[in-house]
Amino acid sequence: xxxxxxxxxPKKLRDFILEVCNEKKIEVPNLKFPNARRTTYTTDDxxxxxxxxxxxxGGKILTYAVLHELTHHIVDQTKMEYPEMVKNHGEExxxxxxxxxxxxxxxxxxxxxxxxxxxxxxxxEKRIKEVK
Ligand SMILES: [Zn+2]
Numbered sequence: 001x002x003x004x005x006x007x008x009x010p011k012k013l014r015d016f017i018l019e020v021c022n023e024k025k026i027e028v029p030n031l032k033f034p035n036a037r038r039t040t041y042t043t044d045d046x047x048x049x050x051x052x053x054x055x056x057x058g059g060k061i062l063t064y065a066v067l068h069e070l071t072h073h074i075v076d077q078t079k080m081e082y083p084e085m086v087k088n089h090g091e092e093x094x095x096x097x098x099x100x101x102x103x104x105x106x107x108x109x110x111x112x113x114x115x116x117x118x119x120x121x122x123x124x125e126k127r128i129k130e131v132k
Contacts, residue, residue, distance in 0.1 A: 003031035003048060003066070008055060013063055016104055017070060026077040029070065039065045041072035048073065064112035067104065071097040089116075094123030 004014045009031070021028045030047045037051045054065040075096050097120060101111035108131075113124045 001031055002028045004028050006031050008033070008058075008062075009066060010059075010063065013066060013104075017066075020070070020074070020100070020103075024074060024078055026074065029073045039069060041069045041076070043076050046073060046077065060112065061115075064115060067100055067111065068097065068116065071100060074100075089119050091123065094120050095127070098124060098127055 003009060004018050006014070009017075018028060027046055029041075030045060032047060032049050033052070033055050034049050035052050036049070037053050038049075039051045039054055040049045041047070042049075048066070048069040050062070050065055050069070054062050071093060075093055097111070097116075098108055101108040105111060108124070108128065111124075113121045116124075
């Protein structure tokens, strides 16, 4: 199933994903809800898997998880920089997530930076100072 077809994903977020993917001329990612706790993105099938915890939490928590995995999809499908950096939540990943969060929430501070990887959070803290 395409992520934009899932009613579990908030409508605002589905519309946002469609808009961003159209703009970047990439496919809308696929979506599965496995029983595993973790949330992942895999390149070959352009698949976002949202773990049980995030699905059940819904709302803000689910949105953070989707935006994080959507960032992997965008960085991957637009082939920015080095793939190994992508996997490691490097600079390109952090910058792309920052831009997505800014656009989705209007202010990037509303994304769950505290819940994300240390490297991503640090990149946010550095960039938010530059933006102000
Ligand atoms: Zn990740």
